Amino acid sequence: xxxxxxxxxxxxxxxxxxxxxxxxxxxxxxxxxxxxxxxxxxxxxxxxxxxxxxxxxxxxxxxxxxxxxxxxxxxxxxxxxxxxxxxxxxxxxxxxxxxxxxxxxxxxxxxxxxxxxxxxxxxxxxxxxxxxxxxxxxxxxxxxxxxxxxxxxxxxxxxxxxxxxxxxxxxxxxxxxxxxxxxxxxxxxxxxxxxxxxxxxxxxxxxxxxxxxxxxxxxxxxxxxxxxxxxxxxxxxxxxxxxxxxxxxxxxxxxxxxxxxxxxxxxxxxxxxxxxxxxxxxxxxxxxxxxxxxxxxxxxxxxxxxxxxxxxxxxxxxxxxxxxxxxxxxxxxxxxxxxxxxxxxxxxx
Amino acid sequence: xxxxxxxxxxxxxxxxxxxxxxxxxxxxxxxxxxxxxxxxxxxxxxxxxxxxxxxxxxxxxxxxxxxxxxxxxxxxxxxxxxxxxxxxxxxxxxxxxxxxxxxxxxxxxxxxxxxxxxxxxxxxxxxxxxxxxxxxxxxxxxxxxxxxxxxxxxxxxxxxxxxxxxxxxxxxxxxxxxxxxxxxxxxxxxxxxxxxxxxxxxxxxxxxxxxxxxxxxxxxxxxxxxxxxxxxxxxxxxxxxxxxxxxxxxxxxxxxxxxxxxxxxxxxxxxxxxxxxxxxxxxxxxxx
Numbered sequence: 170x171x172x173x174x175x176x177x178x179x180x181x182x183x184x185x186x187x188x189x190x191x192x193x194x195x196x197x198x199x200x201x202x203x204x205x206x207x208x209x210x211x212x213x214x215x216x217x218x219x220x221x222x223x224x225x226x227x228x229x230x231x232x233x234x235x236x237x238x239x240x241x242x243x244x245x246x247x248x249x250x251x252x253x254x255x256x257x258x259x260x261x262x263x264x265x266x267x268x269x270x271x272x273x274x275x276x277x278x279x280x281x282x283x284x285x286x287x288x289x290x291x292x293x294x295x296x297x298x299x300x301x302x303x304x305x306x307x308x309x310x311x312x313x314x315x316x317x318x319x320x321x322x323x324x325x326x327x328x329x330x331x332x333x334x335x336x337x338x339x340x341x342x343x344x345x346x347x348x349x350x351x352x353x354x355x356x357x358x359x360x361x362x363x364x365x366x367x368x369x370x371x372x373x374x375x376x377x378x379x380x381x382x383x384x385x386x387x388x389x390x391x392x393x394x395x396x397x398x399x400x401x402x403x404x405x406x407x408x409x410x411x412x413x414x415x416x417x418x419x420x421x422x423x424x425x426x427x428x429x430x431x432x433x434x435x436x437x438x439x440x441x442x443x444x445x446x447x448x449x450x451x452x453x454x455x456x457x458x459x460x461x462x463x464x465x466x467x468x469x470x471x472x473x474x475x476x477x478x479x480x481x482x483x484x485x486x487x488x489x490x491x492x493x494x495x496x497x498x499x500x501x502x503x504x505x506x507x508x509x510x511x512x513x514x515x516x517x518x
Numbered sequence: 519x520x521x522x523x524x525x526x527x528x529x530x531x532x533x534x535x536x537x538x539x540x541x542x543x544x545x546x547x548x549x550x551x552x553x554x555x556x557x558x559x560x561x562x563x564x565x566x567x568x569x570x571x572x573x574x575x576x577x578x579x580x581x582x583x584x585x586x587x588x589x590x591x592x593x594x595x596x597x598x599x600x601x602x603x604x605x606x607x608x609x610x611x612x613x614x615x616x617x618x619x620x621x622x623x624x625x626x627x628x629x630x631x632x633x634x635x636x637x638x639x640x641x642x643x644x645x646x647x648x649x650x651x652x653x654x655x656x657x658x659x660x661x662x663x664x665x666x667x668x669x670x671x672x673x674x675x676x677x678x679x680x681x682x683x684x685x686x687x688x689x690x691x692x693x694x695x696x697x698x699x700x701x702x703x704x705x706x707x708x709x710x711x712x713x714x715x716x717x718x719x720x721x722x723x724x725x726x727x728x729x730x731x732x733x734x735x736x737x738x739x740x741x742x743x744x745x746x747x748x749x750x751x752x753x754x755x756x757x758x759x760x761x762x763x764x765x766x767x768x769x770x771x772x773x774x775x776x777x778x779x780x781x782x783x784x785x786x787x788x789x790x791x792x793x794x795x796x797x798x799x800x801x802x803x804x805x806x
Contacts (some may be wrong), residue, residue, distance in 0.1 A: 209545075215708075215712050216711075216712070217708050217711070217712070241711070242708070242711040242712050243711050243713075243714045243715055243716055245712075247712060248710040248712065248713075249709065251705065253711055255703075255705055255706055255709040257706060257709075257724060257727075257728075258728070259711070259727040259728060259730075260727075267724070268710070268713050268715070269713035269714050270712055272710070272714040272715040272716070272723075274716040316713065317712075317713075320713065320714060435760075512653050
């Protein structure tokens, strides 16, 4: 066990009590709504918020025991990518990346040489002399990641790594980030409120609500068996693996989906049950994915209904009880399902 | 205000939104201004500008060069430059740590302490000079030991003029730097700490560079205030030509005997003040 933590602290109205374990080489996503205590947990791991009780052990070393030990952030082997990246505005991209090495006593020339290499690795050496304000959102994210990784931390923390990006940059960065993260040798913990980001980037999810862990497991496990309405709402998305050829994805389970972004190779597709609409007859219109199917399960979730349909592609749709009644759907009913290509998120698996 | 200038760019989005919303609101607010306001505003403006016009009208432009190269003028100008630069430097060295403590450390009585620090801004400078005399003068509270133990006498010395100027200039530096420190996004300091920077490295490589606009503005204000200092200097350090007779003191003294030199020196002080205003325009008053 490379990271073993039990985080207990109170800040304002937040009462955090969360256990977190992660192996070296594993990416764990802490997923939860705003105010659930995700960022506080991350700050505790970084040493920016001391524990009231519990412990943090990283690679055998105790960083915080809630009492006498609390290793200062500058003495922890922890790298952080902050939510809005926080590149130092007065330093060039190169000096930002070199900052950690210089702070840890490397000479200016050594630090610059390493920073040049790190920037070249993420394809940004040509903007080495640019100030952060001149960088695009995607470039800023890559510089922030290179800066956090320059000191080769045993634990990498990412706070909402995609939240500061616009929708278009997000899709690209999400794909790149997954590859970059898999090359990071230590433990990776990321905090997000976006189930798509969690599905795309993490091996395992820890779902936090109101300062407590409500469920852990792989994305597939959790979305198959959500333990609460809240979790179902959060991760109750359709996750289908397949092979992409341009904008067409041939699914491993049979059938195919048309998606908006062209990719190739093994991919995962994710879409929310809300994106699936159900129709009595064959719908005509903009959705690229229309299929005849049969209702195989109906489950009431608060004020909504989740309808499992089996057809060329197994889907879960979310509709209102009124719509269900209007379509007179029961188990076994024939039904048409439609899904817009733009509602599907694709990432390499 | 200057905190806009020292706000980090990534804090931009929220700041930009509120600022432009504010501006839009102001642009919409086109309710007519009552006409007497225009009349009074015109009188007020004339009242503020008239002395400058009066001064400039008296300037003997043709002999200005020779008036300013008289011994009285050059020695006063040189002394003013030396004293005000020393005062600004001392204000930075001693004011920045004080601003830091006021901005970053919470302790009981902080607001009282802040009020005391700002007191010299509103205190009549003469009163400040009297206070300095009884504190640091030869028989003063601390001054007697300076004299007895170290043989230092501040009254009637250039060092005394520097001390008097520093006393009145410090609050300008402290208030500006403290505001810059308060408006700075402290998460940058946390980011630096997670990168392995010790508190001292964070101060040197992150905090100070990020508050630099505020520090420059504060230094310029403190320097300008020191340059114009009159009351505290003449009360505490006296009026000794070449040692404590700075330009404002020389202006006052020469207005009777050599008015053309006094006017020439006044024009120099006016030009310097306009220069400082121009330098601070963007940072202190906001563009436009």
